[in-house]
Amino acid sequence: MPELPEVETIVRSLRPYLVGQKIKFVRLIHRPLLRNSQPSELRKFRGGRVWCLRRRGKMILLDIEKGLSLLFHLKMTGCLLMSSQKSVPYKHTRLMISFEDGKELRFVDPRKFGFVRSLKTEGEEDVAELRKLGPEPLNLEFETFARMIRQRRGRLKSLLVNQSFLAGIGNIYADEICFEAKLHPTLDVSQLRPGQVRRLWEAIRFILKRAIVARGTSLRNYRDGVGQAGGFQHFLRVYGREGEACFRCRAKIVRLRLAGRSTHFCPRCQRQTA
DNA sequence: GTCGATGTTATCAA
DNA sequence: TTTGATAACATCGA
Numbered sequence: 001m002p003e004l005p006e007v008e009t010i011v012r013s014l015r016p017y018l019v020g021q022k023i024k025f026v027r028l029i030h031r032p033l034l035r036n037s038q039p040s041e042l043r044k045f046r047g048g049r050v051w052c053l054r055r056r057g058k059m060i061l062l063d064i065e066k067g068l069s070l071l072f073h074l075k076m077t078g079c080l081l082m083s084s085q086k087s088v089p090y091k092h093t094r095l096m097i098s099f100e101d102g103k104e105l106r107f108v109d110p111r112k113f114g115f116v117r118s119l120k121t122e123g124e125e126d127v128a129e130l131r132k133l134g135p136e137p138l139n140l141e142f143e144t145f146a147r148m149i150r151q152r153r154g155r156l157k158s159l160l161v162n163q164s165f166l167a168g169i170g171n172i173y174a175d176e177i178c179f180e181a182k183l184h185p186t187l188d189v190s191q192l193r194p195g196q197v198r199r200l201w202e203a204i205r206f207i208l209k210r211a212i213v214a215r216g217t218s219l220r221n222y223r224d225g226v227g228q229a230g231g232f233q234h235f236l237r238v239y240g241r242e243g244e245a246c247f248r249c250r251a252k253i254v255r256l257r258l259a260g261r262s263t264h265f266c267p268r269c270q271r272q273t274a
Numbered sequence: 275g276t277c278g279a280t281g282t283t284a285t286c287a288a
Numbered sequence: 289t290t291t292g293a294t295a296a297c298a299t300c301g302a
Contacts, residue, residue: 003281058282075282077298092298111297113282154290163283170281219281220300239281259292262279 002074003058004137004168005211006222006230010080011055014105014225017082018050021099023064030094033107033116041118044068045097057133057167069121072107073129077221078114081106110221133167137204140166145201149189156192156200157185157258169204172217172239175264177203179238184270185263210235238264 002010026042028034034041048064055061060072060080072080083089085104089096095107095116107116117127124130135144152159159165160174169177178185181203183196192200216222216230219240223229237247241264242255251268 006281073282075296076280077282109297110299111280111282113296152289158290161282172281217281222281260294261282 002078002216002222003170003173004055004208005173005214005232006216006224007055007058007060007074007168008212009216009230010074010225011053011060012224013228014080014082015053017103017225018053018062018099018105020050021101021103022049023047024098024100027096027098028094029096030112032112033094033109033114035115035117037117044118045070056130057136057163058170059129063121067121069119069124071117071119071127071129073115074109075111075113075115077111078107078109079221079223080225081108081223081227082225132164134163134165135167137166137168138208140201142198142201146194146197149192149197149200153188153190155185155258156183156187156189157263159189160204161261166204169208171261171263172219172236173207173211175239176207176211176237178265178270180207182269184272185258185265187272238266240264 023045026045028039028042031039045064045068048066048068050062051065052063058073062070083104083106085098085102089106090108092110093106093108097105119127157174157178160169160177161171181199183200211217211232214230214232214235215224217232218229219233238253241253244253246253246266246269249266249268251266253264254267255262255264
Protein backbone atom coordinates (compact mmCIF):
# COMPACT_ATOMS: atom_id res chain seq x y z
CA MET A 1 0.00 0.00 0.00
CA PRO A 2 1.92 2.97 1.17
CA GLU A 3 4.68 4.31 -1.04
CA LEU A 4 6.67 7.48 -0.46
CA PRO A 5 3.80 9.99 -0.84
CA GLU A 6 1.51 8.00 1.47
CA VAL A 7 4.18 7.51 4.11
CA GLU A 8 5.12 11.19 3.92
CA THR A 9 1.44 12.09 4.38
CA ILE A 10 1.12 9.79 7.36
CA VAL A 11 4.18 11.32 9.01
CA ARG A 12 2.96 14.87 8.43
CA SER A 13 -0.50 14.08 9.76
CA LEU A 14 0.85 12.41 12.91
CA ARG A 15 3.56 14.89 13.80
CA PRO A 16 1.35 17.48 15.49
CA TYR A 17 -0.08 14.80 17.76
CA LEU A 18 3.13 12.99 18.61
CA VAL A 19 6.03 15.38 18.93
CA GLY A 20 6.53 16.29 22.59
CA GLN A 21 4.16 13.61 23.87
CA LYS A 22 5.29 11.35 26.69
CA ILE A 23 4.84 7.61 26.20
CA LYS A 24 2.93 5.81 28.95
CA PHE A 25 3.45 2.33 27.58
CA VAL A 26 3.77 0.25 24.46
CA ARG A 27 1.50 -2.74 24.12
CA LEU A 28 2.41 -5.46 21.66
CA ILE A 29 -0.61 -7.45 20.55
CA HIS A 30 0.92 -9.53 17.78
CA ARG A 31 4.34 -10.88 18.72
CA PRO A 32 5.54 -11.67 15.16
CA LEU A 33 5.26 -7.95 14.35
CA LEU A 34 8.68 -7.57 15.95
CA ARG A 35 10.25 -10.28 13.80
CA ASN A 36 13.55 -11.15 15.46
CA SER A 37 13.74 -8.39 18.04
CA GLN A 38 12.75 -8.91 21.63
CA PRO A 39 9.49 -7.65 23.11
CA SER A 40 11.46 -6.47 26.17
CA GLU A 41 13.02 -3.80 23.94
CA LEU A 42 9.69 -2.01 23.94
CA ARG A 43 9.78 -1.43 27.69
CA LYS A 44 12.62 1.04 27.23
CA PHE A 45 10.23 3.40 25.49
CA ARG A 46 8.10 3.86 28.57
CA GLY A 47 8.39 7.40 29.86
CA GLY A 48 10.18 8.55 26.73
CA ARG A 49 9.21 11.83 25.11
CA VAL A 50 8.76 11.90 21.35
CA TRP A 51 11.47 14.01 19.80
CA CYS A 52 10.74 13.58 16.14
CA LEU A 53 8.78 11.60 13.57
CA ARG A 54 10.37 11.15 10.19
CA ARG A 55 10.27 9.17 6.97
CA ARG A 56 13.00 7.25 5.19
CA GLY A 57 11.85 5.65 1.94
CA LYS A 58 8.66 3.83 2.82
CA MET A 59 9.64 3.49 6.47
CA ILE A 60 8.79 5.64 9.48
CA LEU A 61 11.07 6.46 12.39
CA LEU A 62 9.80 7.66 15.74
CA ASP A 63 12.68 9.04 17.83
CA ILE A 64 12.43 9.60 21.56
CA GLU A 65 14.64 11.88 23.62
CA LYS A 66 16.49 8.98 25.25
CA GLY A 67 18.22 8.28 21.92
CA LEU A 68 16.02 5.34 21.00
CA SER A 69 13.88 4.98 17.92
CA LEU A 70 11.07 2.79 16.68
CA LEU A 71 11.18 1.81 13.03
CA PHE A 72 7.90 0.98 11.27
CA HIS A 73 7.41 -0.62 7.88
CA LEU A 74 3.77 -0.68 6.77
CA LYS A 75 4.33 -3.00 3.80
CA MET A 76 1.05 -3.59 1.90
CA THR A 77 -1.70 -2.88 4.39
CA GLY A 78 -0.18 -1.31 7.49
CA CYS A 79 -1.73 1.83 8.98
CA LEU A 80 -0.57 4.07 11.80
CA LEU A 81 -3.60 5.73 13.35
CA MET A 82 -4.05 8.29 16.09
CA SER A 83 -6.86 7.16 18.36
CA SER A 84 -8.24 7.77 21.80
CA GLN A 85 -7.32 5.19 24.44
CA LYS A 86 -11.01 4.86 25.08
CA SER A 87 -11.98 3.84 21.55
CA VAL A 88 -12.34 0.18 20.58
CA PRO A 89 -9.31 -0.90 18.50
CA TYR A 90 -9.79 -2.13 14.98
CA LYS A 91 -9.74 -5.88 14.47
CA HIS A 92 -6.21 -6.09 13.09
CA THR A 93 -4.49 -3.85 15.59
CA ARG A 94 -0.97 -5.21 16.22
CA LEU A 95 0.65 -2.62 18.51
CA MET A 96 -0.54 0.33 20.58
CA ILE A 97 1.50 3.19 22.04
CA SER A 98 -0.39 5.16 24.65
CA PHE A 99 0.48 8.72 25.65
CA GLU A 100 -0.06 10.78 28.76
CA ASP A 101 -2.65 12.99 27.09
CA GLY A 102 -5.03 10.03 26.62
CA LYS A 103 -4.24 9.48 22.96
CA GLU A 104 -2.94 6.29 21.46
CA LEU A 105 -1.00 5.50 18.30
CA ARG A 106 -2.12 2.19 16.81
CA PHE A 107 -0.43 0.02 14.24
CA VAL A 108 -3.13 -1.80 12.30
CA ASP A 109 -2.13 -4.33 9.66
CA PRO A 110 -4.57 -6.97 8.39
CA ARG A 111 -2.05 -8.89 6.31
CA LYS A 112 0.68 -8.95 8.97
CA PHE A 113 3.43 -8.14 6.46
CA GLY A 114 4.49 -5.00 8.31
CA PHE A 115 7.06 -4.91 11.08
CA VAL A 116 8.29 -2.79 13.94
CA ARG A 117 11.73 -2.79 15.46
CA SER A 118 13.65 -0.72 17.92
CA LEU A 119 17.10 0.73 17.46
CA LYS A 120 19.43 3.35 18.82
CA THR A 121 18.75 6.61 17.02
CA GLU A 122 22.45 7.01 16.26
CA GLY A 123 22.76 3.43 15.07
CA GLU A 124 20.74 3.71 11.90
CA GLU A 125 23.62 2.46 9.82
CA ASP A 126 23.62 -0.77 11.79
CA VAL A 127 20.09 -1.55 10.66
CA ALA A 128 20.09 -3.53 7.44
CA GLU A 129 16.66 -2.31 6.34
CA LEU A 130 17.87 1.30 6.46
CA ARG A 131 21.44 0.83 5.37
CA LYS A 132 20.61 -0.71 2.05
CA LEU A 133 18.19 2.04 0.99
CA GLY A 134 19.11 4.24 -1.94
CA PRO A 135 18.82 8.05 -1.78
CA GLU A 136 15.59 9.95 -1.30
CA PRO A 137 14.34 10.71 -4.81
CA LEU A 138 13.27 14.24 -3.90
CA ASN A 139 16.71 15.16 -2.52
CA LEU A 140 18.61 14.00 -5.54
CA GLU A 141 20.50 16.28 -7.90
CA PHE A 142 20.14 15.46 -11.58
CA GLU A 143 23.86 14.87 -12.02
CA THR A 144 23.91 12.31 -9.22
CA PHE A 145 20.87 10.58 -10.63
CA ALA A 146 22.41 10.46 -14.11
CA ARG A 147 25.60 8.97 -12.69
CA MET A 148 23.64 6.35 -10.75
CA ILE A 149 21.62 5.26 -13.73
CA ARG A 150 24.69 4.98 -15.96
CA GLN A 151 25.94 2.22 -13.68
CA ARG A 152 22.80 0.15 -14.09
CA ARG A 153 21.13 -2.01 -16.64
CA GLY A 154 17.84 -3.85 -16.71
CA ARG A 155 14.23 -2.84 -17.03
CA LEU A 156 13.29 0.70 -16.18
CA LYS A 157 10.36 -0.20 -13.97
CA SER A 158 12.31 -2.82 -12.04
CA LEU A 159 14.93 -0.22 -11.28
CA LEU A 160 12.39 2.37 -10.16
CA VAL A 161 10.86 0.02 -7.60
CA ASN A 162 14.28 -1.17 -6.42
CA GLN A 163 14.66 0.36 -2.96
CA SER A 164 18.44 0.20 -3.03
CA PHE A 165 18.42 2.38 -6.15
CA LEU A 166 15.90 4.97 -4.94
CA ALA A 167 13.99 4.79 -1.68
CA GLY A 168 10.23 5.04 -1.70
CA ILE A 169 8.87 4.33 -5.18
CA GLY A 170 6.46 1.38 -5.48
CA ASN A 171 4.20 -0.15 -8.09
CA ILE A 172 1.68 2.65 -8.58
CA TYR A 173 4.13 5.52 -8.83
CA ALA A 174 6.59 3.58 -10.98
CA ASP A 175 3.84 3.18 -13.60
CA GLU A 176 2.81 6.83 -13.32
CA ILE A 177 6.42 8.01 -13.57
CA CYS A 178 7.07 5.95 -16.70
CA PHE A 179 3.94 7.40 -18.30
CA GLU A 180 4.87 10.95 -17.35
CA ALA A 181 8.36 10.46 -18.80
CA LYS A 182 6.91 8.77 -21.91
CA LEU A 183 9.16 5.78 -21.38
CA HIS A 184 8.20 2.14 -21.80
CA PRO A 185 8.48 0.27 -18.49
CA THR A 186 10.59 -2.51 -19.99
CA LEU A 187 13.19 -0.25 -21.61
CA ASP A 188 16.72 -1.20 -20.68
CA VAL A 189 18.02 1.73 -18.66
CA SER A 190 21.49 1.35 -20.13
CA GLN A 191 19.97 2.28 -23.50
CA LEU A 192 18.42 5.55 -22.33
CA ARG A 193 19.60 8.69 -24.09
CA PRO A 194 20.61 11.69 -21.98
CA GLY A 195 17.37 13.51 -22.80
CA GLN A 196 15.38 10.51 -21.62
CA VAL A 197 17.31 10.32 -18.37
CA ARG A 198 16.53 13.97 -17.82
CA ARG A 199 12.84 13.39 -18.50
CA LEU A 200 12.84 10.48 -16.12
CA TRP A 201 14.40 12.53 -13.32
CA GLU A 202 11.86 15.28 -13.87
CA ALA A 203 8.96 12.82 -13.95
CA ILE A 204 10.02 11.25 -10.67
CA ARG A 205 9.99 14.63 -8.96
CA PHE A 206 6.82 15.80 -10.63
CA ILE A 207 4.75 12.71 -9.82
CA LEU A 208 5.97 12.30 -6.25
CA LYS A 209 5.50 15.97 -5.41
CA ARG A 210 2.01 16.07 -6.87
CA ALA A 211 1.08 12.89 -5.05
CA ILE A 212 2.26 14.37 -1.76
CA VAL A 213 0.21 17.50 -2.38
CA ALA A 214 -2.80 15.26 -3.07
CA ARG A 215 -2.03 13.39 0.18
CA GLY A 216 -1.37 10.02 -1.42
CA THR A 217 -3.44 7.46 -3.30
CA SER A 218 -6.33 5.64 -1.61
CA LEU A 219 -7.37 2.60 -3.63
CA ARG A 220 -8.36 0.36 -0.77
CA ASN A 221 -7.02 0.53 2.75
CA TYR A 222 -4.74 3.51 2.71
CA ARG A 223 -5.53 6.21 5.26
CA ASP A 224 -3.30 8.87 6.76
CA GLY A 225 -2.52 9.13 10.48
CA VAL A 226 -5.92 10.56 11.31
CA GLY A 227 -7.93 8.19 9.14
CA GLN A 228 -8.33 10.48 6.15
CA ALA A 229 -8.17 9.10 2.60
CA GLY A 230 -5.82 10.57 0.00
CA GLY A 231 -6.82 12.09 -3.31
CA PHE A 232 -4.22 11.08 -5.88
CA GLN A 233 -6.37 8.19 -7.15
CA HIS A 234 -8.21 10.87 -9.14
CA PHE A 235 -4.98 11.82 -10.91
CA LEU A 236 -3.75 8.36 -11.89
CA ARG A 237 -3.19 8.25 -15.62
CA VAL A 238 -2.31 4.61 -16.21
CA TYR A 239 -2.43 2.61 -12.98
CA GLY A 240 -5.64 0.57 -12.84
CA ARG A 241 -6.82 1.90 -16.23
CA GLU A 242 -6.35 -1.19 -18.41
CA GLY A 243 -8.47 -0.94 -21.55
CA GLU A 244 -9.38 2.70 -20.94
CA ALA A 245 -8.34 5.54 -23.21
CA CYS A 246 -5.00 7.24 -22.69
CA PHE A 247 -5.59 10.82 -21.55
CA ARG A 248 -2.91 12.01 -23.98
CA CYS A 249 -3.57 10.04 -27.17
CA ARG A 250 -6.74 7.97 -26.59
CA ALA A 251 -4.97 4.66 -27.25
CA LYS A 252 -6.03 1.86 -24.92
CA ILE A 253 -3.97 1.45 -21.79
CA VAL A 254 -2.26 -1.93 -21.66
CA ARG A 255 -1.56 -4.04 -18.61
CA LEU A 256 1.16 -6.63 -18.38
CA ARG A 257 2.82 -8.54 -15.63
CA LEU A 258 6.42 -7.65 -14.79
CA ALA A 259 8.13 -9.62 -12.06
CA GLY A 260 4.76 -10.52 -10.61
CA ARG A 261 3.49 -6.95 -10.51
CA SER A 262 0.74 -5.41 -12.62
CA THR A 263 2.24 -2.86 -14.95
CA HIS A 264 0.20 -0.30 -16.87
CA PHE A 265 1.29 1.85 -19.78
CA CYS A 266 0.15 3.52 -22.97
CA PRO A 267 1.44 1.58 -25.99
CA ARG A 268 1.43 4.71 -28.14
CA CYS A 269 2.90 7.31 -25.77
CA GLN A 270 5.45 4.93 -24.29
CA ARG A 271 7.25 3.27 -27.17
CA GLN A 272 9.61 0.35 -26.70
CA THR A 273 12.28 2.24 -28.62
CA ALA A 274 11.57 5.89 -27.90
C1' DG B 275 -17.53 -21.72 -2.14
C1' DT B 276 -13.61 -20.76 -5.47
C1' DC B 277 -10.35 -18.08 -7.87
C1' DG B 278 -7.53 -14.27 -8.68
C1' DA B 279 -6.06 -9.96 -7.47
C1' DT B 280 -4.08 -6.43 -4.08
C1' DG B 281 -0.22 -0.73 -2.77
C1' DT B 282 5.82 -4.90 -0.23
C1' DT B 283 9.84 -7.36 -0.09
C1' DA B 284 12.98 -11.39 1.42
C1' DT B 285 14.71 -15.37 -0.52
C1' DC B 286 15.99 -18.71 -3.80
C1' DA B 287 17.16 -20.47 -8.27
C1' DA B 288 18.52 -19.62 -12.90
C1' DT C 289 23.40 -8.22 -11.78
C1' DT C 290 19.15 -9.21 -12.98
C1' DT C 291 14.83 -11.95 -13.34
C1' DG C 292 11.02 -14.57 -12.10
C1' DA C 293 8.66 -17.52 -8.94
C1' DT C 294 7.22 -18.04 -4.38
C1' DA C 295 5.88 -17.06 0.17
C1' DA C 296 4.26 -14.33 4.11
C1' DC C 297 -1.46 -13.03 5.07
C1' DA C 298 -6.32 -11.23 4.89
C1' DT C 299 -9.89 -9.37 2.26
C1' DC C 300 -12.60 -8.23 -1.63
C1' DG C 301 -15.03 -8.88 -5.85
C1' DA C 302 -16.31 -11.57 -9.82
